[in-house]
Amino acid sequence: MGYVAIKGGENAISEATALLEFLRVNNQADPPLSINSIQHQLHALHSRVLSEGGIYHPELAGLAIKQSAGDTLEAAFYLRAYRSTCPRIGITPVQKTEQMRLIRRISAAFKEIPGGQMLGPTSDYLQRLFKFDLLKESPERFREIAKTWLENIPDEQLPDSFPKVLDSLRAEGLLPSVESKPSQPFDITREPLVFPVPRSAALATMSRAETGSLLAIAYSNMRGYGNIHPTVAELRVGYLPVMLPHPISGELMEAGNVLMTECEIVAMYRASEEDTKPTFGLGYGACFGHNEVKAISMAILDRALQKGEQQGVENPSEDSEFVLLHIDGIESMGFASHYKMPHYVTFHSDLDRLRTTQQQGEKS
Amino acid sequence: MNPTLQETVPEKVLPQVNSEELDSSKDITTKQFGFLDSFAKKEIRRTLFKAVSIPGYQVPYSSREMPIARGFGTGGLQITLSLLGKDDVLKVIDQGSDESVNAVNIRNFISKTCPGVSLTKHTPEATIIQTRHRIPEFPLKLGQILVLQVPYPDPLVIVENSEAKRKQMHGEGDYARLWVKLYEDMVKFSEITISHRYPTRINGHYVIDPSPIPRFDVPKLHQVPGLHLFGAGREKKIYAVPPFTDAQPLTFEDVPFRVEDFTDSNGNRRPCNRCGSTDSYLDEFLDEEGSRVYQCSDSDYCNSMLMTAQ
Numbered sequence: 001m002g003y004v005a006i007k008g009g010e011n012a013i014s015e016a017t018a019l020l021e022f023l024r025v026n027n028q029a030d031p032p033l034s035i036n037s038i039q040h041q042l043h044a045l046h047s048r049v050l051s052e053g054g055i056y057h058p059e060l061a062g063l064a065i066k067q068s069a070g071d072t073l074e075a076a077f078y079l080r081a082y083r084s085t086c087p088r089i090g091i092t093p094v095q096k097t098e099q100m101r102l103i104r105r106i107s108a109a110f111k112e113i114p115g116g117q118m119l120g121p122t123s124d125y126l127q128r129l130f131k132f133d134l135l136k137e138s139p140e141r142f143r144e145i146a147k148t149w150l151e152n153i154p155d156e157q158l159p160d161s162f163p164k165v166l167d168s169l170r171a172e173g174l175l176p177s178v179e180s181k182p183s184q185p186f187d188i189t190r191e192p193l194v195f196p197v198p199r200s201a202a203l204a205t206m207s208r209a210e211t212g213s214l215l216a217i218a219y220s221n222m223r224g225y226g227n228i229h230p231t232v233a234e235l236r237v238g239y240l241p242v243m244l245p246h247p248i249s250g251e252l253m254e255a256g257n258v259l260m261t262e263c264e265i266v267a268m269y270r271a272s273e274e275d276t277k278p279t280f281g282l283g284y285g286a287c288f289g290h291n292e293v294k295a296i297s298m299a300i301l302d303r304a305l306q307k308g309e310q311q312g313v314e315n316p317s318e319d320s321e322f323v324l325l326h327i328d329g330i331e332s333m334g335f336a337s338h339y340k341m342p343h344y345v346t347f348h349s350d351l352d353r354l355r356t357t358q359q360q361g362e363k364s
Numbered sequence: 365m366n367p368t369l370q371e372t373v374p375e376k377v378l379p380q381v382n383s384e385e386l387d388s389s390k391d392i393t394t395k396q397f398g399f400l401d402s403f404a405k406k407e408i409r410r411t412l413f414k415a416v417s418i419p420g421y422q423v424p425y426s427s428r429e430m431p432i433a434r435g436f437g438t439g440g441l442q443i444t445l446s447l448l449g450k451d452d453v454l455k456v457i458d459q460g461s462d463e464s465v466n467a468v469n470i471r472n473f474i475s476k477t478c479p480g481v482s483l484t485k486h487t488p489e490a491t492i493i494q495t496r497h498r499i500p501e502f503p504l505k506l507g508q509i510l511v512l513q514v515p516y517p518d519p520l521v522i523v524e525n526s527e528a529k530r531k532q533m534h535g536e537g538d539y540a541r542l543w544v545k546l547y548e549d550m551v552k553f554s555e556i557t558i559s560h561r562y563p564t565r566i567n568g569h570y571v572i573d574p575s576p577i578p579r580f581d582v583p584k585l586h587q588v589p590g591l592h593l594f595g596a597g598r599e600k601k602i603y604a605v606p607p608f609t610d611a612q613p614l615t616f617e618d619v620p621f622r623v624e625d626f627t628d629s630n631g632n633r634r635p636c637n638r639c640g641s642t643d644s645y646l647d648e649f650l651d652e653e654g655s656r657v658y659q660c661s662d663s664d665y666c667n668s669m670l671m672t673a674q
Contacts, residue, residue, distance in 0.1 A: 010468050080429035087401050190407075192424035192600040195528040321527055331598050334434025338515070341436065341466055342459045344647050345497045345661055349559035349578040351648070352624040360554040 024069055035062035047259070047289030048072055052329055053079025054189075054208035055086070056258045056288050073210065073333040080330050088190070092244055093252070097262050097286070099161050102238035107165050109233045109266065115162035120237060121290075165234035166264050169280070175266070176279045195321050202305055202324055206298040207287045210329025217317050217327065218297035221304050226315030228303045229268035230283060230296075237261045237290050262286040263295035267303045281306065398445040399477040404428050408446040408602070412593060415604035420566030422517050422534070427600040437470055437496055439595030440513035443602065444494045447509065450480035455490035460498040460645070460661035470494065487664050497560075499581040501644050501665035504590025506607065512575045514596035517603065519563040519573040539563075539571050539614070546614060556619065563614045566605055571614065574605075580623040580645045585611035626658070636660045639669035 025032075039046050039062045050061040053076040061079060068074035104120025107113045133141075169175050186201035193201055206214060221227060237260070244255040267281035283303030285295040301323055308318025316322050326332065398405065404426075411425040430438040437458075448454065456471040458464035462485040475483060484490050487502040496513040504510055520530040523541040533539070542563055549556045560576045564585065574582060575594055585592060585605050592605040605611055615621040626634045626646055633642045637659045644665055646658040660666035 010472075013465055013469060013472075077429070077433070081431040084404070084428040084430065085396065085399065085401065087403060188426075189428075190426050192426050194424050194531075195526075321525075325527075330429055331434045334436065334438075335515070335598060336435075337433050338435030342464055343497070343576075344459050344649075345578055345645070346560045346576045348646075348648055349580075349624055353555065353557050353559040356625065357553045357555045357557060364554065 033066055035059060035066065038062040038065050042070075043290070045070065045072065047291050048211055048294075049075040049079065050259075050289040051287040051291050051294060052076035052208055052210055053083070054288075055079050055083040057082075058259075073329050076210075077330050077333070083189070088187075090244070092242060095240060095242060097236070097240060097260075098164055100236060100238040100240045100260065100262070101160065101257070102158070102162055102236055104237040105162060105234065106236075107232065107234050109165065109231050113165050113234070114168065115159070122292075162236075164264070166266075166282075169233065169266065173277065174280055175282060193324060196309070197320060197324070199302070199306070202320060203284065203286075203298075203302060205324045206285070206301060206327065209294075209298070209327035210332065211291065211294045211297075213327040213329065213332065214297040214301065215293055217323055218300045218304075221300055221315065221317035226304055226307070226318055228281065228283070228300060228307065230265040230300050230303065231267075232296065232299075233264045233266045235261070235263045235292060235295065237292070259289055260286060261289065261291050261295040263292070263299045265296070265299040265303060267307075397478060398448060399430075399473075400428060400442065400445050404442075405446040408442055411602045412443065412446070412604065415593070415602050416591070416606050418570075419606050419609050420570030420572045420603060422570075422572075422596075422601040422603045424600055425602055427597050430597065432469065432473065434598040435515065436466060437494070437513035438597030439599075439602070440494050440496070440511045440597075441470060441473075441595075442597060443511045443593050443595040444474065444492060445477070447492060447511075448474070448478050448481050450478075452491045453482045453484050453489055454478075455484050455487060455493045455664075456495075457493065457498060457500070457663075458496040459647075460500070460665075461663040463663065466496065485664050486668070487662075497576050497578075498645070498661060499577055499584045501660075501662045502668075503584070504588050504592075506589035508590040510590055510592045512577070512592060512594045514573070514575045514594045514601075515598070516561065516573050517594065517596040517599050517601040519561070519571050521573075534570060537569055539565075542571065542614065546616070550616075550619060556615075556622075562621075565610075565612045565614060567609050570603075572603060572605070574611075578624055578645060579613070579621070582611070582613050582621075582623070587611075634658045636666060636669070639666045639673065641666070641669045644669075 039058055042065065045065060046058070046061055049065055049072055050056065050058060052072065053061060053064065057079065060082060061075070064075040064078035067078060102118060102120070104122060105115070105118045107117060166175060170177070183198070183200070186198050186204065188201055188204045193205070222230075239257040240260045241254045241257045243252045245251065246253045263285040265283040265285075267283060269278045269280050281303055283299040283301075283306075285298030285300075285302060287294050287298065301317060304315070304317040305320050305323060308314075308320065313319045400408075407425060411423045414423045415421065427439065428442065430441055432438060432441065444454070454471075454474060456462065456467045456474070458467035461467065462471075471483060475481065487493065487500040488505065490508065492509045492511060493500065494511045494513070499510065518527070518530055520533055520539075520542065523545055524530050524533065546556055546558075549558075560578050561573050562579050562582050563571050564574050564582055565571045572594070574585060587608055587610065589607050591607055594603045596602070613621045624645070628634050634646060635642045635658075636644060636646060637657050639660060641660060644660045644662055647661045648656060648658055651657045660669070
């Protein structure tokens with residue numbers, strides 16, 4: 001009798017891998033997906049993976065989507081694993097989002113904001129009705145849409161940067177003043193979270209969190225498990241120039257730029273400590289890519305976590321351990337998947353306890 | 365962003381991707397010995413020193429993402445990769461077996477990223493053994509390192525949710541609520557119901573979760589010449605049971621610690637159906653006819669016993 005308790009092993013793994021790869025190429029009628037198509041035609045998916053992967057590499061994010069057949073958790077995982085092999089070669093100074101080259105910018109707090117509102121590419125006001133002609137879209141029609149749109153854009157030069165809405169609120173004394181010396185940000189890729197953690201660690205963790213997980217916990221807050229009454233002071237999407245010191249002169253220079261979504265919310269005021277005026281609370285959210293729901297969820301949770309820290313935890317969304325340890329997609333999906341692995345030994349141990357306990361019950 | 369919009373944005377604001385640098389010859393897994401960069405390895409080795417110096421204390425570390433999923437042994441894998449040198453002999457097991465899919469997968473990954481490392485399936489030959497859920501039946505020798513994969517590093521998690529509070533409880537040696545849990549088990553069931561991951565006190569102070577090994581394996585941690593390293597990748601903790609260190613499962617004076625019971629209805633210890641061994645941990649399963657069969661969980665031990673018998 002052979003060793004039968006556990007088998008499978010090498011052959012099973014390689015055959016399973018080959019079968020999975022076959023599923024990807026099973027439709028021979030279509031050309032293979034190009035990374036370029038993924039980046040552009042699936043830009044929402046691409047943005048999500050870019051943000052959850054935690055490394056700004058648009059081309060590899062496209063490859064990750066292709067390799068994982070569009071599974072967002074898997075695709076982000078490819079980027080993270082790749083990121084592990086990249087040494088940290090330097091730390092950028094704090095980047096100023098005022099400098100963002102905007103494609104979209106809105107405020108829900110004021111009708112008029114300095115620089116103006118700019119709706120930009122948004123799905124917010126779409127009527128979700130099918131365009132059945134897209135079922136069979138010809139390359140000619142595809143190009144036609146682009147051509148028509150480009151012909152019709154007004155010749156207008158946008159300013160390079162826009163002021164932040166929060167600055168005007170701050171000037172009026174409606175917001176808490178900014179700490180004059182920002183502390184060195186916490187690097188979650190090089191240090192473990194040991195609670196309590198600084199706000200920068202919480203922000204970094206949320207910035208690469210899984211969108212759905214973040215949304216679910218933020219939604220619990222919105223519905224009433226600790227509602228912070230948020231108002232979106234400003235939401236902006238655009239390309240942020242990344243400034244790095246020149247290796248020789250030390251002067252700041254633009255090394256490239258990253259597509260980002262940033263959301264700042266103001267929350268209902270509360271009585272503050274003695275001798276200071278009450279002010280609105282602030283929540284901040286920012287992530288790679290164009291991911292508005294994620295940025296808003298993050299900003300709400302940032303506010304909720306600060307509230308929990310200052311006034312004590314009353315709801316799950318205010319508990320930094322609860323929030324920060326359960327929103328990482330790579331960790332949660334990994335652990336959920338691991339239950340598929342053999343647990344013969346531990347299950348036998350469970351059986352032993354149950355059988356013994358049942359016998360004890362019969363005896364007494 | 366809108367696909368057509370890209371064409372209208374000035375060239376300089378678009379993300380620049382240098383496609384030349386991305387080709388398969390740059391495949392990192394074949395370039396870097398041990399996959400992790402040297403900074404990551406250094407951090408893990410320092411963490412290991414601390415873990416060995418404070419037996420049973422859970423040392424936090426940053427824990428890089430690995431190309432295998434969290435929950436599949438990334439904590440153990442990071443320790444193994446940080447320790448392996450070309451002169452090492454490695455064994456990888458899962459559920460006691462070298463042939464289990466996850467063991468095969470981890471072994472393949474390590475042999476791909478650590479060229480020159482020898483592989484073995486025979487416990488006494490290995491210098492480093494990575495394992496999930498079992499401690500091999502052959503006792504560890506001096507110089508051998510057992511790396512255990514850990515899903516839950518903290519034994520207090522069954523009585524306290526908050527990590528910050530648990531950390532304080534460990535520091536104060538406050539395991540009262542764990543004792544109460546054991547006591548309540550006795551009151552309700554006349555048995556301690558903890559099957560695996562049995563809380564074990566190390567060197568008279570810290571209580572550890574010895575990873576999901578069966579109770580059968582817990583005594584193998586006590587005062588043995590080998591070094592045990594525990595890696596929890598997802599939970600970002602490393603801890604150790606050094607050689608010749610006390611490892612005592614939590615029990616009451618009048619309730620002896622009991623390992624899994626392998627006696628049959630006649631009161632005899634069941635033998636392994638294959639090698640006949642009566643001192644190993646047994647897997648229970650149903651054969652083709654549907655009757656219950658017992659066989660060694662440690663495949664190398666089973667093979668060795670079979671060879672000796674012949």
